[in-house]
Amino acid sequence: MTYPYPEKTRLELKSLIRAVTEKGSSIPGFISFALGSPAPECVPVDLMRQAYLDVFDQDPMAVLAYGPQIGDVRLRDWIVDYMATRQNCPADGQDVVMLTGSGQGLRLAPHTLCDDGDEVYLDLFTYPNATYAAHYLGAKPVAIDGDDDGMLPDKLEEAARSKRGKLIYLIPNFQNPTGRTMPLKRREEIYEVAKKYHLAIYEDDPYGEIRFSGEHIPSFKSFDSEDLVIYSGSFSKILSAGLRVGYLFGPEDMIKKITAVKNTDGQAPLYNQKIIYRALELIDLEAHIQQLRETYGKKCRLMERALKDSCSSRCRILVPDGGMFMWVEIPDAVDIDAMSDAMIEAGVGPVKSAAFTSDLSRPGHAFRLNYSAPSEEDIVKGAALFGQITRQFCGD
Amino acid sequence: MTYPYPEKTRLELKSLIRAVTEKGSSIPGFISFALGSPAPECVPVDLMRQAYLDVFDQDPMAVLAYGPQIGDVRLRDWIVDYMATRQNCPADGQDVVMLTGSGQGLRLAPHTLCDDGDEVYLDLFTYPNATYAAHYLGAKPVAIDGDDDGMLPDKLEEAARSKRGKLIYLIPNFQNPTGRTMPLKRREEIYEVAKKYHLAIYEDDPYGEIRFSGEHIPSFKSFDSEDLVIYSGSFSKILSAGLRVGYLFGPEDMIKKITAVKNTDGQAPLYNQKIIYRALELIDLEAHIQQLRETYGKKCRLMERALKDSCSSRCRILVPDGGMFMWVEIPDAVDIDAMSDAMIEAGVGPVKSAAFTSDLSRPGHAFRLNYSAPSEEDIVKGAALFGQITRQFCGD
Numbered sequence: 001m002t003y004p005y006p007e008k009t010r011l012e013l014k015s016l017i018r019a020v021t022e023k024g025s026s027i028p029g030f031i032s033f034a035l036g037s038p039a040p041e042c043v044p045v046d047l048m049r050q051a052y053l054d055v056f057d058q059d060p061m062a063v064l065a066y067g068p069q070i071g072d073v074r075l076r077d078w079i080v081d082y083m084a085t086r087q088n089c090p091a092d093g094q095d096v097v098m099l100t101g102s103g104q105g106l107r108l109a110p111h112t113l114c115d116d117g118d119e120v121y122l123d124l125f126t127y128p129n130a131t132y133a134a135h136y137l138g139a140k141p142v143a144i145d146g147d148d149d150g151m152l153p154d155k156l157e158e159a160a161r162s163k164r165g166k167l168i169y170l171i172p173n174f175q176n177p178t179g180r181t182m183p184l185k186r187r188e189e190i191y192e193v194a195k196k197y198h199l200a201i202y203e204d205d206p207y208g209e210i211r212f213s214g215e216h217i218p219s220f221k222s223f224d225s226e227d228l229v230i231y232s233g234s235f236s237k238i239l240s241a242g243l244r245v246g247y248l249f250g251p252e253d254m255i256k257k258i259t260a261v262k263n264t265d266g267q268a269p270l271y272n273q274k275i276i277y278r279a280l281e282l283i284d285l286e287a288h289i290q291q292l293r294e295t296y297g298k299k300c301r302l303m304e305r306a307l308k309d310s311c312s313s314r315c316r317i318l319v320p321d322g323g324m325f326m327w328v329e330i331p332d333a334v335d336i337d338a339m340s341d342a343m344i345e346a347g348v349g350p351v352k353s354a355a356f357t358s359d360l361s362r363p364g365h366a367f368r369l370n371y372s373a374p375s376e377e378d379i380v381k382g383a384a385l386f387g388q389i390t391r392q393f394c395g396d
Numbered sequence: 397m398t399y400p401y402p403e404k405t406r407l408e409l410k411s412l413i414r415a416v417t418e419k420g421s422s423i424p425g426f427i428s429f430a431l432g433s434p435a436p437e438c439v440p441v442d443l444m445r446q447a448y449l450d451v452f453d454q455d456p457m458a459v460l461a462y463g464p465q466i467g468d469v470r471l472r473d474w475i476v477d478y479m480a481t482r483q484n485c486p487a488d489g490q491d492v493v494m495l496t497g498s499g500q501g502l503r504l505a506p507h508t509l510c511d512d513g514d515e516v517y518l519d520l521f522t523y524p525n526a527t528y529a530a531h532y533l534g535a536k537p538v539a540i541d542g543d544d545d546g547m548l549p550d551k552l553e554e555a556a557r558s559k560r561g562k563l564i565y566l567i568p569n570f571q572n573p574t575g576r577t578m579p580l581k582r583r584e585e586i587y588e589v590a591k592k593y594h595l596a597i598y599e600d601d602p603y604g605e606i607r608f609s610g611e612h613i614p615s616f617k618s619f620d621s622e623d624l625v626i627y628s629g630s631f632s633k634i635l636s637a638g639l640r641v642g643y644l645f646g647p648e649d650m651i652k653k654i655t656a657v658k659n660t661d662g663q664a665p666l667y668n669q670k671i672i673y674r675a676l677e678l679i680d681l682e683a684h685i686q687q688l689r690e691t692y693g694k695k696c697r698l699m700e701r702a703l704k705d706s707c708s709s710r711c712r713i714l715v716p717d718g719g720m721f722m723w724v725e726i727p728d729a730v731d732i733d734a735m736s737d738a739m740i741e742a743g744v745g746p747v748k749s750a751a752f753t754s755d756l757s758r759p760g761h762a763f764r765l766n767y768s769a770p771s772e773e774d775i776v777k778g779a780a781l782f783g784q785i786t787r788q789f790c791g792d
Contacts, residue, residue, distance in 0.1 A: 006511035045456045060441045064636040103662025115402035116512045133660035240460040244665040257405050264529035266499025269640040
């Protein structure tokens with residue numbers, strides 16, 4: 001007899017991103033555009049080593065023993081200051097909770113805010129863990145259609161009329177997977193719907209600092225007069241993804257409840273937080289972020305050029321203003337699964353849109369291509385290969 | 397208007413353990429028996445420093461970048477071997493999932509196994525996060541009475557007749573907070589009830605290696621013919637609590653589902669796992685565990701003697717065969733809240749049983765005293781103070 005699992009965990013949701021990596025691992029010279037990893041050349045290795053040693057040697061037992069549940073207080077203060085000065089979000093009535101990677105918040109928000117069957121609204125194509133986390137909690141992920149400016153307010157409102165909505169999940173800057181950035185006007189329109197239906201907004205902003213063209217757009221959090229917005233930030237893309245340090249910044253009462261739920265998981269690794277704080281003391285952050293932007297911008301333009309030179313004219317290439325991902329739409333009539341398999345066999349691994357859909361019945365017709373992790377050489381080579389196969393499948 | 401939180405997170409569950417620490421922090425010379433921290437003198441600081449450096453210098457990007465979702469494969473293999481050789485649990489049909497501290501499993505098990513309203517059975521006095529995690533998931537924690545051998549099988553069966561039961565939470569060795577160890581016969585009886593009602597058993601064993609008297613008792617997992625048992629292990633009490641590395645070992649299908657749910661939280665910090673693995677390579681584990689047992693045994697006997705010399709004869713002192721905690725029961729007629737406050741004011745901080753109850757209507761009449769974290773001097777002094785106040789409240 002098998003164990004009587006609840007409905008919510010009976011369906012297994014598989015990562016199609018990992019599937020690309022796994023298939024590719026047996027192909028010699030495989031060029032992966034599948035990961036969402038930061039550019040390795042931008043990780044300040046020597047400085048991080050110094051930070052590790054400084055933290056350990058200053059007080060080994062602060063590293064090796066349990067520490068305060070709240071996390072490293074100096075890093076929290078740094079975040080409050082960062083949110084006020086760089087994101088224009090003062091701390092009045094707001095609080096911070098430290099996370100083991102900002103990804104932890106994708107589960108904590110619906111865990112704290114949603115009852116069984118409550119609805120979470122997401123872009124049709126979005127970060128899969130946000131969809132999966134809602135699903136595994138017994139909440140209902142609902143896909144909302146968008147255009148080039150992101151989620152459509154009237155489509156959101158249509159869904160919210162169910163009165164079962166609790167939460168909107170958004171990545172307003174350089175969205176994963178589409179690379180799109182939501183203009184201020186659209187943010188304000190979405191906010192109006194959230195206000196009307198009392199929906200919380202989870203503003204996921206891991207890539208926000210990596211803008212290499214266009215102007216900074218104010219975050220939802222910066223005009224959150226109604227205390228609806230939880231802002232999620234991360235050090236993964238700026239300093240180190242491996243340390244798994246992220247945070248949520250939001251209304252005091254929400255953060256308090258999220259913290260209580262989080263605490264049942266036990267304490268987050270304090271050492272990792274202390275290393276990040278020490279690295280922030282050691283680094284020239286402005287100069288470092290400038291370097292990140294230049295590197296990412298250069299890699300993005302390299303991919304853009306190679307794709308435009310080689311892709312079928314029937315493809316639509318969306319070039320982002322920042323972040324890590326390019327999005328290539330193909331005609332609806334093309335068999336995307338066959339095309340994806342052909343890509344991998346030929347030695348290049350983008351990720352097909354089905355990996356990101358929040359509505360399993362709509363797998364879509366597009367590919368996400370990461371340009372931050374591969375080398376410049378691989379970007380050029382891989383994009384040419386990708387383009388060649390688009391011409392095979394979509395025509396010149 | 398406040399946000400419409402779901403029922404399950406509306407009630408705030410507060411840690412009465414932390415309350416003791418907070419109150420005590422303003423009292424000069426305060427001796428805390430409140431924490432569940434390992435003996436600091438047993439943490440192999442220099443060896444851990446070596447492990448940190450070795451791991452970083454061998455491959456910095458394996459530390460600083462994202463790694464495999466599965467965790468460190470060598471540490472997983474070590475665990476499989478450990479379970480087979482030291483716990484007599486072969487790996488056939490079983491699997492491992494790495495956790496960010498074994499505490500993460502307290503949430504993952506009910507998250508994966510329970511629907512809204514499903515019942516989780518726990519000892520009346522138990523580790524609070526197990527109760528809180530079930531509650532915050534919308535499951536129903538149900539307190540089961542016990543005796544000196546632990547949970548009573550007939551009481552468990554009485555509850556399980558509801559047919560809403562999904563999970564039993566147990567700490568069979570040196571239970572937190574009572575220090576009790578469940579004899580083999582009782583384990584077998586509990587297992588029979590689990591089998592009959594198809595309940596999973598979460599066997600939490602963070603203290604199992606720290607036995608300083610009596611004989612090893614086979615784990616539930618070692619006779620789990622029906623694939624009902626998830627065994628939870630930790631490196632916090634053996635090597636370092638601060639690194640937050642634990643694991644679950646259980647039936648393949650359960651671990652697979654738990655892993656899928658866990659993955660929505662993102663990746664666990666890989667560095668921490670690598671450090672633990674390197675430390676296991678560097679250390680003489682047998683000798684280290686022997687030293688742990690001697691240190692903990694000595695501290696336990698010291699507290700036992702000091703309590704027996706000073707406590708009211710109307711107290712019942714439960715002396716454990718291992719682990720970190722002593723349990724002192726007081727007469728039902730005594731006002732335990734007043735007594736607890738008087739303890740803290742006098743400068744000693746045990747934790748009253750209300751902190752551990754899984755049934756808020758039954759706060760109980762007992763105190764948990766930790767002897768691993770305080771120094772030998774503080775144990776003697778604090779236990780004498782504790783005893784003195786028991787005589788004030790309970791009579792000689």
